[in-house]
Amino acid sequence: MNIFDVVGPVMVGPSSSHTAGAVRIGNICKKLMRDPIASAKIYLHGSFLLTGKGHGTDRAVVAGLLGFEVDDERIPDSFEEAKKAGLDFIIEGTDLGDVHPNSVKIEMESAGGRRLEVVASSVGGGRICINKIDGIDTNFAADYPTLIVHNVDSPGHVTGVTGMLGRNSINIAAMQLYRKSRGGEAVMVIECDEEVNPEALKELKDMDGVIKVTYLSLC
Numbered sequence: 052m053n054i055f056d057v058v059g060p061v062m063v064g065p066s067s068s069h070t071a072g073a074v075r076i077g078n079i080c081k082k083l084m085r086d087p088i089a090s091a092k093i094y095l096h097g098s099f100l101l102t103g104k105g106h107g108t109d110r111a112v113v114a115g116l117l118g119f120e121v122d123d124e125r126i127p128d129s130f131e132e133a134k135k136a137g138l139d140f141i142i143e144g145t146d147l148g149d150v151h152p153n154s155v156k157i158e159m160e161s162a163g164g165r166r167l168e169v170v171a172s173s174v175g176g177g178r179i180c181i182n183k184i185d186g187i188d189t190n191f192a193a194d195y196p197t198l199i200v201h202n203v204d205s206p207g208h209v210t211g212v213t214g215m216l217g218r219n220s221i222n223i224a225a226m227q228l229y230r231k232s233r234g235g236e237a238v239m240v241i242e243c244d245e246e247v248n249p250e251a252l253k254e255l256k257d258m259d260g261v262i263k264v265t266y267l268s269l270c
Contacts, residue, residue: 068173068175068177069106069107069173070106070108070111070121070126073107073115073173074111074114074115074126075177075193076155077111077113077114077115078116079171080167080171081117081118084165085266087161088116089162090139090160091159092140092143093109093112093140093142093143094144094155095109095112095142095145096146096147096150096155096156097152097154099154099155107126111129112155113129113130113140114126114132116138121177150170150182154173167184167265168183168185180192184265187236189227190227191225193267194242196243196245196246196247196266196267196268197242198212198239198247198266199238199265200261201236201237201238201263202236202262204232205234208237209228209239212255212258213226215251215258221245221247223241223244224243225242227239247266
């Protein structure tokens with residue numbers, strides 16, 4: 052534990068969970084999307100919905116989608132900044148079921164038509180968890196460069212992906228495996244100690260059996 056775990060982040064807003072965490076969720080969603088976000092549907096759940104307006108959660112999520120950091124003084128004016136940037140958004144309430152009370156689902160689309168759906172939660176002190184991507188469990192904290200690899204559930208894919216990372220001198224910090232059903236679609240969530248270079252990403256996307264690759268770069 053360090054001093055920032057105790058005092059929380061340097062931020063704009065009244066709450067590290069409802070404001071700073073919400074900004075960070077939006078910011079990570081923007082990084083996962085990689086392309087500029089043209090439109091977003093934001094669904095607030097639980098405490099985010101009930102008390103979020105008073106804490107500025109709605110404006111905080113939009114600020115994050117614009118790429119603002121938690122200490123950006125423009126956060127209270129994020130709706131106006133979104134209009135200037137051409138980001139269309141709607142904010143509604145929803146029930147996401149058995150999830151953390153500070154949770155949100157964000158459906159995004161880029162100008163080029165790329166779509167991404169993220170469910171994330173703010174777990175306190177500005178820390179977050181990315182719970183689902185495109186309906187698949189992921190559960191990572193977005194503290195490391197992270198690969199989310201959708202692939203056919205058949206033998207050899209885990210070895211192929213980890214071998215490729217090894218050849219590119221990329222160390223794995225943590226790895227999780229999920230699948231919808233045996234022989235169906237599987238997902239690898241790989242947190243890395245180093246950024247994954249564009250050549251390695253291309254090699255990964257070109258592998259047989261790989262359906263989709265989403266990459267979180269922290270640069």
